[in-house]
Every structure is written in structure tokens, then in C-alpha cells.
Amino acid sequence: MNILLPTDFSQNSWNAISYAVDFFKNIHANFYIIHINNLELEEVVSNGNVIEKKKSNTTIQSFQILLQKLQQHETNAKHNFYTSVEDGNFIESIRLHVVEKSINFIVMGTQGNSNFKEATVGSHTTDVITKVKCPILVVPENARYKSVSEIAFPTDFNTGYKTKIVSTLKRVSHFNQSALSVLYVSKKSEELSEIQQNNKLFLQGQLQDIPHSFHYKVNSTLEEAVQSFVVQHDVQMIAMMAKNLNFFQHILFHPVAKKISYHKEIPFLVLHE
Template sequence: MDKRILLPTDYSQNAWNAIIYAMDLYQNVRCDFYILNAFQVSGYTLDSMRVPETGEPYYEAAKQESEEAMQRVMQMIELHPRNDKHRFHTKTTLNSLTEAVKSTVAKKDIDLIVMGTKGITESKARIFGTNTVNVMEQIRECPVIAVPNGYRLGGLKEIVFPTDYRTAFKKRKMSDLVELARLWDAKINVVHIDRDRDGTLDRKEQANKELLQEILQGTDHEMHFLPADKISRGINTFIDDNGCDMVAFLNKKHLFFGSILSNPLVKKIGYDPKVPILELNDN
């Protein structure tokens, strides 16, 4: 079955950049790309008592504007070298982005979401845009890749995967990480983060480590140790020193990472994303 990838867009440069990244990342995979725009109508809010309907001038104007912008996106895609493995589908809808994404994920059996870290209205001071945070937090059915503004894929050779080994890993939850590593012959750097000790593991943690090693069999991977008091500099330094192309997180709520963006390791390490983040859900 072809891979089904959802590409939300607000027609910003960052969103366009994420579309190009997804096409490049899966250039050798048969994919159905679903490009989605959730538009709003000026003067209305989605939680108001009255929602604009088909035929009303404000609705029709907003719908036309969204559809014309989508046509421009498709024209830009056509300017890129043709890839016979890729098919594109488009949808514009009056909705909040999160609800539109949720609906599309369910109806189209989406495997992966790829989106930019910020949209056209986001403050430069904000590391992640509100829409990206909402999608990562509320969509638990599939992984999300968040692509920093201006990032272009030059290859995928080194991936960082931080963990504390305190929860059991599941093969199906790690499948997208393993798939990417095999696609690109990339190395997965498992970085053990220890808040309390010197890197020694108790029996449960050791069992989880061995389980992870079993899951990663067939990929190039290496285990590293990083003391917790150096999280802030350590992971960023690791990314820079090893020329890493992606950071993967297992987003398990209420545990070590908490919810990675609302109570995030991202904030904890002061991580201003220079490379894409693959968020894997463990729900």
C-alpha cells in the first residue's frame, strides 16, 4: 500500500518548504500526498453561534481565495522534476486546522503528517507555531514531522533519539523511525538521558534498552549516555558535533518528556530547531 502523507498548508513559505521536504524525504517511496488548507472567514469565529454557509458572500470569497492559492501550490509542484511515485490530492475546508487534520487523518487513513514549525501569523519569538503544537498534541493516530523554516534536505545520515529507558518501546510506534533509517541508510543515535545517576540502569531500564536494540536490529545504531545536568548544551552540542539531520522524540504524556511541547523537553534543552523533529506517539 502506498504511504499516505498529509501536508497541512496555510500557504506560507514555511508550509511550502515542508511540502518540498516531504517530497524529497520520500522520493523513493510510492506516496499519496494530501495537501490540506483549513480556511477561516473574516468576521466569524468557529465557536460562534452562527457559521457562514455556502452561498454567503464572505464564505464564497474565502473559499475562492483558498482554492486559488491551492492552485498556485499545485502549479509550483508541477515546476519540480516529476516523480511517478507521487500522487497529489487537495482539499480546502472551512474549519480549524486541528479539526480539519483530525478529520482527514481518519477519512484518508493517513500514515504521517509533515508540516512547518510556524505559519504566516506566528511571532518570531515563538519556537513552535501554535498550529504545530496543537497538531502534535492532539493528533495521536500518526507521527508528525515538523520542519524548521528554511530547512532543505541535504540527505538523512544521522538521527538523534533521546530516551531515559523508563518506558517499554513498541515496534509499531517506532516503525516510522526505523523506516526512515533504512530508506536513507541513516544512523540512529540513541541518547540515554539520566536525571539521577551516572548512566547505570536498573533491571526494568536494562530490559527496555534491550527491547529497543531488538527493534532497531537491521539499522545502523549506537547507544550514547548524556548526564541530565548537561541536557541544555548536551543535545544541541550532540546535534552539531555529529551533523545530525533529524531529532526523533517519543511523545508519551505524563512521563519523562511530559507532553513534548506543552511541558516539553524542547523547552528544557532550549532547543531552537535547526533540523526537523519527528514526533512519535506512544498512546
């Protein structure tokens, strides 16, 4: 198993790395921790003069601190760690690593050093989710690892499930012997269409070899339905298909009401075809 861990040395980034090490504790894994310097120079104004300096001034020191934290983290003989620093376009660098290192999963925090806290998910993480076709585990700032006994999979059954989506779901379930809860949400009580019913039956057949269940919630908003389900079933992870933009935008990118807290506490697994 090969895991890519992009880092900007923020606390949220370290939290994602720590979570990944614990989540994959039962798996033989290679962790590739990378820091990508943007080639553009930033301008700093000092006494009225513009001074150019590269953004990577403190990279070496930051990596030393990160490695010290890893050494203090519980060691695992099944894990190997590799670090690298490079210059270039962020997304292109990520894509290159995915191909060259045969990356199985990317793990990132929801926010980095941008301090733009109004957004549920930061710009770099959003770009990776939407532009890199690799499963990505997004770890919120308040998420702390505990055994993942239940994974929620919100879906509207309108989109077919490709083999890669189902196999990744089952693979993740096997990591920690997790049960998968498929959640269908509707604004009003109504029967599934023929297409929805066929997709549901297909998914049922594909999930026979892992613990799973199907649930139906009626709620005016998807976010409230997910929040309620997460609390009632003590969900430790939420899985979603990147292709299902409606669910995607509402669960991850939609402005969040105060009573919605899952986006700060529950990791999201984004699946690509």
C-alpha cells in the same frame, strides 16, 4: 504511503511540503495537500465600521501559486498529489483525513502565518502534535533537505517502547537507509535503574535489523546535550516519543537559548503509540 500536508500558504508551510517531497523521494506516495478554513468569521475595522469577511478570500489564488511551485520542483514518478479546501475545526478535520485517507505521516512547518515567532512551535502544529495520534514530521523554517544519514532518538529509557513506536522508527530509517543513534542524557554520571536497563535491552533487541548505536551524554540541560550531539554527529533528524512529555517539552517547547540552533534547522519526527 499516504502523506498529509496541511498548508496555510506561508513560506514555512511551503518549506515543509518541499522537504516532504524530497524526504519521501524513494517511496511511492500519495500527498494530500489540504487547506482548512476556520468557520469563524474575522472582523475587519474600516473607517470605524466593522466588516465581516471570510478568511478564505485568497485561497484559490494561493493554491494556484503553490501548485506552480510544485510543478517547478523536481518531479517524481512515484508521487501523486491531491489538493482540497474545506471549512471546519482544524484538528477535527486533520483527524478525519487521517482516518479516511489512511494517513501514515503528517508533515507540517513549525510556524505558519501567525507571526508569533517567540514560540518555538506554532499553535496549529502544537495542537496536531499533542492531539492527533499519527506520526508527524515537523520541519523548521531553516531546514533544507539533505540525505538523512543519521537520526537521533533522545530518550531516558523510563518509558517502554510499544511496537508501533519501534516499527515507525525502523520504517523511517529504511526510507533513506539512515542510521539510528539512541541518545541517553543525564545531569550526572549514574547507572541505569533496573527499569531503564530493561527498556534499553528491549530497544537493542528490536533494532538489530537496522544500523544503530547507543550514546550517553552528561550535561546540565537536555537542550545543550542535544545541540552538542547534533553538531558532533551531523544529525539530520531528531525522533521523539510524544508520550515522553519531559523530553518533549524541553526539546520542542522549552524557551530556547541563543546558542541552541537545532530547533531552527533540524526536522523533528514525533512518534505516537
